[in-house]
Amino acid sequence: GAVVSQHPSWVICKSGTSVKIECRSLDFQATTMFWYRQFPKQSLMLMATSNEGSKATYEQGVEKDKFLINHASLTLSTLTVTSAHPEDSSFYICSARDLERNTIYFGEGSWLTVV
Amino acid sequence: AQSVTQLDSQVPVFEEAPVELRCNYSSSVSVYLFWYVQYPNQGLQLLLKYLSGSTLVKGINGFEAEFNKSQTSFHLRKPSVHISDTAEYFCAVSGSGNTGKLIFGQGTTLQVKP
Numbered sequence: 001g002a003v004v005s006q007h008p009s010w011v012i013c014k015s016g017t018s019v020k021i022e023c024r025s026l027d028f029q030a031t032t033m034f035w036y037r038q039f040p041k042q043s044l045m046l047m048a049t050s051n052e053g054s055k056a057t058y059e060q061g062v063e064k065d066k067f068l069i070n071h072a073s074l075t076l077s078t079l080t081v082t083s084a085h086p087e088d089s090s091f092y093i094c095s096a097r098d099l100e101r102n103t104i105y106f107g108e109g110s111w112l113t114v115v
Numbered sequence: 116a117q118s119v120t121q122l123d124s125q126v127p128v129f130e131e132a133p134v135e136l137r138c139n140y141s142s143s144v145s146v147y148l149f150w151y152v153q154y155p156n157q158g159l160q161l162l163l164k165y166l167s168g169s170t171l172v173k174g175i176n177g178f179e180a181e182f183n184k185s186q187t188s189f190h191l192r193k194p195s196v197h198i199s200d201t202a203e204y205f206c207a208v209s210g211s212g213n214t215g216k217l218i219f220g221q222g223t224t225l226q227v228k229p
Contacts (some may be wrong), residue, residue, distance in 0.1 A: 006158070032215055043205065044159075044219045093158055097215030102166065104215050106151070106159040 003027055004096050006107035013084055013114055020080045021110045022052075023094030029074035030096035035067075038091040038109075050077040086113040117142040117208045121207055123221035129228050130228065136191040136223045138206030140178075144202045148189040150180055154202045162204075165189060172210040175202070 005024045013019045031052045035095055036044040045071040048069050056069035066088075068080040077096075081088050093109045122137040140146060147166050151159040163174025169180040180191045189206060205223055207217040 034216060043221050044217075046216065046218070049216060093216070095159075095215065103161065103164070104149070104209075104217065105161075108158040109156075111156070 001064045003087070003098070004105040004107040005089070006094055006110050008013075008110060009043045009108060010111045013105055015085055015114055016083055018080055018086065019112060020078050021092055021094075021112070023079070025075045025096045025098070025105070025109050028096075028098045028100060030073060030077075030098070033071060033077040033094055033096045035077070035079050036095070037070060037092060037094045040091075044093060047079075052077075052085070059113045081112065084112070086114045088112065117144075117146060119206050119208050119218055119220035121204075121223050123223050124177050124221065125224045125226065127159045127226045127228060128196055133194050134184075134192065134196050134200075134225065136206075136225065137205050138191065138220055139191065140187050140206075141207045142187075142208060147181060148180075149176070149207040149209070150174065150189070150191050151205045151207060152161050152176075152202050153205065155157045159205065162191070196227050198226070198229060200225060204229055 003026050007022045033050040035047045040045045046059050047062045050069045050071040058064045066084045071077040091109050094107045095104050102113050118141050120139045128134045149164045150162040153159050162178050163172045165172050165182045173179045178193050203222050205222050206220040
């Protein structure tokens with residue numbers, strides 16, 4: 001079964017509103033999680049590294065005020081897309097590193113559609 | 116900095132035929148290499164990974180890959196594919212320390228035909 005869970009799987013929101021996506025590690029603690037964005041028929045682009053108890057590290061070109069990341073516990077990171085616009089519509093995927101198993105697990109992804 | 120190049124965007128193959136999906140990387144430091152599979156509208160599933168040791172890595176679903184440092188390659192192979200192997204395949208690299216931060220290739224669509 002899944003060891004990293006994302007919620008919601010699908011979300012539709014209106015332009016100008018904010019939407020939150022959750023990423024949870026189910027059976028391990030993850031001090032570090034990662035958020036990726038994937039456009040249709042394209043590869044995954046790393047957006048940011050989410051660090052438990054500290055600020056996220058954003059990749060070049062990613063607006064930190066637009067994509068708010070909070071990693072408040074060892075099993076939960078959230079990505080909030082603020083003031084969403086249609087161009088923010090995409091597939092967002094998180095991953096988490098399991099240090100014990102030395103493996104990176106991905107969530108099932110979240111489809112965001114902004115109308 | 117690391118980068119990954121998947122040389123083929125699409126690979127059509129008939130069922131039960133062998134297949135090789137190519138992946139080349141560039142890095143100035145030691146790397147860890149991964150292959151993931153993505154089915155439509157789903158997340159990524161790990162097929163196999165190379166961290167150290169034997170250069171021939173066996174993964175799930177009958178896939179294997181060989182790490183070739185001199186050619187900076189990590190090609191994925193399967194001796195006999197099934198219709199169910201139709202999916203998008205991503206090669207990824209993580210830099211020194213296997214921090215979990217992955218850089219992905221562009222992806223290869225494997226189309227298995229009956």
